[in-house]
Amino acid sequence: MWDTPLPALCCWPWWLLLLAWLSLGCGVGMAQGPALGTSMLAAEPPAPARSQGVWGPWGPWSSCSSSCGDGVALRARRCLRSAEEQQCPGDPRQYRLCQLQDCPSGSVPFRAMQCSLYDNKPVLGTPARYHWVPFHGAPNVCDLNCLAAGHNFYYTFGRVLDGTPCSPGSPDLCVGGRCLSVGCDGILGSGSRPDACGRCGSGGGGGGGHRECHFVHRLFQGTEPPSGYFGYMNVTKIPAGATHIKVTDKSRNYLALMRSDGRYVLNGGWSIAWPGQYQVAGTQLLYTRTPDGTETLEVPGPTDEDLHVMVLLQEPNPGIEYQFWLPQGHTQSGRANASPLRQPQPREAGSPPPAEPPVTPAPLPPRQSGDLAMGPPRSPPGQGEARAATGRCGRCRPAKGRSQRIWHFCHSDFVFQGRILARRLVGRETRYEVEVKSRYRHRFPLVSREYVWVPDTCGCPPLREGGEYLLMAWRHVNHEQTLNRILLPAEGYARPWTPREERLVREAARSCPQSP
Template sequence: MGNLRPGEVEWPASGHAGKFPGEQPCPGDSHEYRLCQLPDCSPGAVPFRDLQCALYNGRPVLGTQETYQWVPFHGAPNQCDLNCLAEGQTFYHSFGRVLDGTPCSPGAQGLCVAGRCLNAGCDGVLGSGALEDRCGRCGGANDSCLFVQRVFRDAGAFAGYWNVTLIPVGARHIRVVQRSRNYLALMGGNGRYVLNGNWAVSPPGTYDAAGTRVVYTRAAGPEETLHAAGPTSQDLLLQVLLREPNPGVQFEFWLPHESYGPFQAQAQVQGWAQRQPQPREVEPQPPQLLERPVAHAPTRTPDPCPPCPDTRGRAHRLLHYCGSDFVFQARVLGSHRQAQETRYEVRILLIYKNRSPLRTREYVWAPGPCPCPPLAPHREYLLAIRRLVSPDGTQDRLLLPHAGYARPWSPAEDSRARLAARRCPG
């Protein structure tokens, strides 16, 4: 149970006159309340609200000589009133406000102050609304740490444990997702498994590891997630127990600046594809891509490719997302025109939907010499792709349909794609 320490400020309360002639009153409250960090109450201690209701036990109330035993009642409109239920009866009575520092409701973070329920910000001031950023700094702007987000796909076809990534000391806001019949496994710095180790499947739940709490969920479908707020006090090793080909393990976390360099070096040893930390900088294009070909004719030749049709809108996104075989974020490595087709070489960065396994590098084909929409080299896109298998089975291609779904990747586009996934039938 926390106590409160009111601290008077030097200006008068709103509506009060100033000390000097002509002085304007200052707006706002005249008191600031700060939460004192006191030890938690011992197990079995009587809650603060229960103690306040018990003060009226055996005392006449309601203008009669009847006495009752009182316990807290939490169904009243104002949770910062001392609402007490008469034991064995069907009525409750409000004895005014609770004492400052009383929890608003069982298990809640808010405390009652002057009849109002206030939550303490990360600065300890009740009602300030101050929040920690992703780096753990109160009121920060996420500029003291870096965002790591990758997809692990480099695993063989045989069953067993495969190392995915080392989650270093100091990692925050850890999130891991995989969608298959495989299992995520987590090992502590002492070499002992936290969950799904030694070929034994752990139940979903909350596990204590590396100074934080890891929430492990496994849905009815083939999907698993790990979440942990951090920061971690020691390294954690994330693994995947393969039972079938690995469609991709997505993981992300935030690291302090000083921890990112050692992690990047370890990633290079593992052979992971390198990606820039967030916020990403624009990468310069090679000089040959910046040079335009010199026209040999004095007159300007018309563009042989007509404008692409408009493919914007939610209906278009849902149509292609739900009707596709694959949806993924990819970086275009290069393109090649071949007869009446265009072939793109892409590196897959993040998989949203797949009906069969994908490799880290794939070829995506677009019909015609003027694909719509066109994909620019060295840029990242969110693509909805169909699988095209020839009748004789000799060709198995990833096809970007004409006027299909290809949007430059952004956090906003990521949110739209995840929303579309929830609205697909079946």
């Protein structure tokens, strides 16, 4: 059978071709370069990118989803594209917050109304009927999760309607099953936030952010006033348009705030206001005062007029810190001398006080128990009823006699010899500027010049300018127990100073149980 030639032998060139192909594809070709198929693909040019369509204009806003309270309105747009173009980037729908008048008292909340639609209807394939109320403990807050009243299970009836609050009291709303926050542009989910100057920017970070705003942050120490000077001193002018204003003082002094027309907003006219909220310059001011004497003024802004920050000095100024934001390019010196208001002027003993802005009488805050922290615990012997600051004047009853002298000396916070430099009526009170010459008793520090206040305008006790007197007075404090001023009662002890009067006062000191 081997006589017949093998058919394969007559075809040997085919085997050679096969061997060469295997060599090129599996070994030799791999060592020298890419495979035949790979090189053919690499040679092909990349397919051109498909262009995207363009959005058409936004349609009108729909009506609000709610008839009262908060709701959402919808508007839509179409993507204009051909069959070869890709879809437009972005969302074809946009939702905005619509705020209507408050719902009447007793109205059913929006989520509770949606749960009540399933009351007494078959659920879970059973004939049982339930009353459904909102359930807020489920993972997805934008599902209509309702609890079977009187039972320990809840059921999810799909999604809540658009405009449903995500949770009770939350400003965020559910739209399309998602909980979205409202941007400063009123669009839900836009991510727009106001920048430091209060201007609304684009999504994701408040537009230009702080780059378009200028931050002012300074510490006002200023020129120290002369020893004993008490009065208003300028701190700075805060221009209109400022935001995030904060002024802080940590001393016995009082911050004051004046409008651009010269009217005080806070602590003006020698009258100290209560901490709280005040309306000023188109925004709201928060005034706080802590028991340790720290005062803070905070204004979110933006303000619609210039504001002048001042300080009512009772002691040397240790430093007042203030800060705020202004739009970029806004002129602001931030210095006290930029203000047109009065600055303190040095003066010697006996010289007239500097001119002060006109004072509009303002009612004092209502007195609280303990306002006179160190006041007399009882009336002195033989003394009549104390004169109230009502404007009604009668006969002055100055304290006199040994028993009253001893009583006043032992109970007063300040006993000193003083010369009256000036007298001024402020509202329903009288303010004396006094040069302190000799100190016989003082539970609290006395400087060389003090203001002494009398709670009436009747001239009681009778003190004349240029006269020297022996005065016994108390410390008047506010309800936070921070030092305010020196108070001389209308029927307190104020006698012309003489060497004999000084001797009698020193004798009275020996009669006190505990004399400092």
